[in-house]
Amino acid sequence: MLAPTGRAATGRPATAAAQRAGSANGTVLHIDWTACDGRGLCTELLPDLLRRDEWGYPIALGYGSDVPVPLALHAAASDAVALCPRLALTLRRPA
Template sequence: MKLQLDPGRCQGHGRCYDLAPDLFGEDDEGYGTVLGDGTVPAGADHDARLAVANCPERAITVEEG
């Protein structure tokens, strides 16, 4: 599973990094960023899906695989 965040859609609500701080960070302006290459480590699937489901802008997508 791999996460992607569309910076053009992100409005900086911060839910992603509040809900899944091991998967998301924030830039200098408070917009979400995917940490590392976006690969979700084993055991973090629930946090990844929680962040996706709670993004009001639907800026986060998951690539299964």
């Protein structure tokens, strides 16, 4: 089972299969770093998935631009996408 941060209980990043199993139908939150300007609204809406770096940009330890979204957080992730002032977030299925 995945911990809220998307890491396995061991503290290591979960495998791709475990990420998909623990996410809403394999949904990932994609962060477009070229559009993001570090306002941090997404980190407030998704504290279990994202943290802020020292400049306010979202970070998800163990992941790059695609963060697996657990089913329980799918509504909050949808809100973050809809409310992102720079349109830097999208929900998508992994390739």
